[in-house]
Amino acid sequence: MIRIFKDNPNKQIIREIDKEYIIKEYQHHSKKLRYFGLPSEGFYDILQWNSYINEIVAVERGSKSEPTSRQSLLMCNAFQYGFHNRLLLLRGDINDIILNDKDDNDCKIPYPFELVNLDYGGSILYEDRIRTRAIKKLIQMQKPCDFLLLITSNVREFDEKELLDTQDRIKKDLSLNKKLESEFTAYINWVNENKTIHRQIIHLNYLLKYDAEIETYDIECLPPIYYTGDTNSKLIHYISKFRYQKNVSTKVQSVQSFLDLLSLQIYEIKDNKLKTLKSFKDFQKI
C-alpha cells in the first residue's frame, strides 16, 4: 500500500480559512495566482482553491527508496483532476530545490509566485536549519512580487539550539529598547518554561519578519492555527502576507511591530471549531 486517499477534516477547515486570504490576494493582484509549493497528495488544497489559481508548480520528493514512484502518482492525480496542463512537477527535496534553484532534473523554479504553500510534514527546526535557509532564499527570489505565504509545520522540536539562538538574536535586536527587552525576556521565560507552541511561533514569525524586511517587504503575520493532523501529529499553520516596498533601499519597518507579534492571537482547531489559545497576556493576567 503506498497511499491513502483520506482527507483530514481539520485540514479542510484550515484550507477554508486560507481560502479567504487567497481570495484577498487574488483581488490584490487582479489575476489568478501562480502557486508554488507542496500540495497535498490528493491535490485537496488546489481543488479547494482552484478558482483562484492558474499555474501550479508543485514539488514532490517521493520516498527515499523509490523517489519517482510517488511523483508518478501525483501526476496521475493531476490528470484525473484536469490540472496536468497547468502543472509543472519539480522533483526532489523542496529545500534543496529552493537553495540550488533547480530540481533533481535541473529544472529551474519559474519565480515569482503569488501564492506559496509550504505544507511540510515535519518540523521547521532541523539541525542543519535547511528549511529556514530555504525560506530566506525563497523570499529573496520572490522580489518584487507581493505574495501570500502559507507554512504548515510539525511542532516536534529537533533543534532546541536553533530556538535558543533565535531568542538570543531577538534579545540582541531589542537591547536598545529596555522596556521591550524586558517584556520579551518575560515572554521567553514563559514559553521556555511551559514549552508552549508559542516559542516555535515567535521563532518562525520573527525569522520571517526579519528576512522579509531585509528584502524590503512589509510583512503581516496572521494568527497561526494549531491543529491535529493525520496520525495524531500536532501541527501549526502560519499565514503571512508579503508586500514589496519598491522605494525602500534599506530594511523595511513593517506596520506590524515585533510587539504585535508577541501579542498575536493563536487559534486552535478543536472539535471542528476554531478556538483561541491562551496567550502570554492571558498568562500575565493570571
Next chain:
Amino acid sequence: MTVEENFVYGHVMDALSGDLYHNKLDVLREYLQNSYDAIKEYVFSSDNEDIQLKRMNTSKIDIKIDSNSIYIFDNAIGMNLQILNEYRKIGFSRKTKGTYAGWRGIGKAAGLAVAEMVYVNTSNGEGKGYQLVFKAKELRDAILNAKKTGINLPLDGLIKNCSDIKEFDEVVGNHYTMVELHNITGDSKELLDANKVIAYLSLIAPLHFNPNFEYANEIEEQLYFYVEDYLPMNLFVNGEQVYKPYLHEWVGESETAKIKPPKTKEIYDNENNLIAFCWFCMNSGKGQITEKMKIANSFVHVKGLYLRVHNIRIGDEQLTRKYLWYASPERSFYALGEIHVLDDKVDPTSGRNDFVDNHARYQFIHKCAPIVADINYLAQEHSNKLRSKAVINKKAIEINEIATKVENKAIPKNLVSEYIYRTQDVKHEAEKRKKATSEKAVQNKADNIIKKANIVLNKLETSLREPTVPENKVYKDILDEIKLTDEAKLVYENIINVLKNYFVNDPNILEEILIRIDNALTDAFSS
C-alpha cells in the same frame, strides 16, 4: 523427476522493445494503441447507445511531455490487479485479434527501451488503485552485463526482479490508466519534443478530422457507416488537441494546395464481404500533391493513400504506392486519403510498417485494383482538363495576335497562306479541346476562339484574292507610245512579268521600277 527449464531469455527483450522500433516515436504508438483499445472496451461495454455516445464524447487520451518524462493518460476502463499483473507478461494478451488494435502483448514492452523507469498507474473504479513499477534501466543493464560475460539470464527472473506492483486506495468510480516513461534515454530524446510528437501522432493515431476540414463530416459519416467500431479519439498533447492532418486547402512550403471533394470506394472479397473502405480526394492543382502540411511547426507529407487497421496507420504513403500501383506509380500521389482495412486476416506486422505476407494480403491487394483504376482515371481526366485549359488559353492568345495583325493589314501577302494555315490550326485545336472537356468555361473560350478564327480566315482569304498591283497601268501605255517589233514586245512583256512576279508583295517598288523603265524607254525611242 521433473527439471524446471527456462525457454525464454533476456535478449528477447532487446528484440521486442528496442529493435522493433526504428523510429523511437513508434513507442508512443504502442501505448496509444493500448489506451485506444481500453477506450473502445469502455465505450462498447454498454449496450445503451446513449451511454455509448456519452462515453465516446468524454473519453480522451492526454499526453503530457515534460523535461524528462512522458505521461500517457486515458480515462478508460482501467485495470484490476490481475490484468495489471498480466501487463508484466510479455507476449501475453487477452485481447482478441480483429476486435482490438493490439493483440500480441508485446507493445507494452516498448517503453522499456527508452526510459529509466516505467510506471503504469491504474484503477478500474472499484476503489483500489495499482502501480506497476518497471525498473527499465536496471533490466537493460542486467541484460547488457550478462551479454558481456556470456551469461544467459532467464527472462522470467529478470522481469520479477525488476518490477513490482503496489496497491493504494482510490476513490470509487475513478477509472483510468496512466503510463509514465520516466527519464527518457539520451538516444530517444525526440520523444520529448512535443512538436514532433504532435506531427507524428496526427499521422498515425485514430483521431478526429480537423473541424476546419470542409469534407470532415462527409467522410466521417461514411466511416461510421462502413467501418465497424469506428471510434475517433480525443487526443491531447500538452493540452493541444491533435487531429488527422487533412484540410481542403492549406499553405504549404511554397504555395497553397487544394483538394477536390471526397470520393469513396468499398472493396468486397469473393464472398461479398466488405474487406476495405477507401476515401480519397484528388488534387485540385496540377499533377501530384507536392505541398506538405504544417503541423506543430513541422511540415509533413499528406499525399497518397494511407492504410489503416482499426484506424491506426500501417506503413507510410509508399506502402500503397508499392502494393497497389503496378504501372504509373506517380499517379498514387495525385490523391490523398485512407484505406481502412476491414479484413482481420490481413495482419499488420509487429512493427506496423507493413502487412504479414499471406494469402489475405495478396487478395486484398488484388481487390483494391478498382481504387487504383478510379484514381488513375480521375488523374488522367484531370490532366486532360488542365491540359485543355492551358492549350485553350494559349490558343486564345495566338488568335488574338493574328486578328490584330489582320486588322492592321500587317501580314505580308507572301505570308498570308502561312497565317491561314496557323489560323486553321488554332481553330482545329479549339474544336478538339471543346469536345474533350466538360468544363463550361473552357468550352465557351473554345467557342470564342472558333468564332474569331472564322472571321480571321475569311479576311485572310479575301486579302489573298485582292490584286496587289494595278493592272495595265505602266507597260501598256508605253507599248502604245513606242513602236516595238513583235520580238521586242515579247521580250519586254516577259521582263515585266518576271518583275511583277518578283515584286508581287512590293507593289510600290514594282511601280517605281516600271515607271523608271517607262521613262527610259520613252526617252530612248521617242527621240
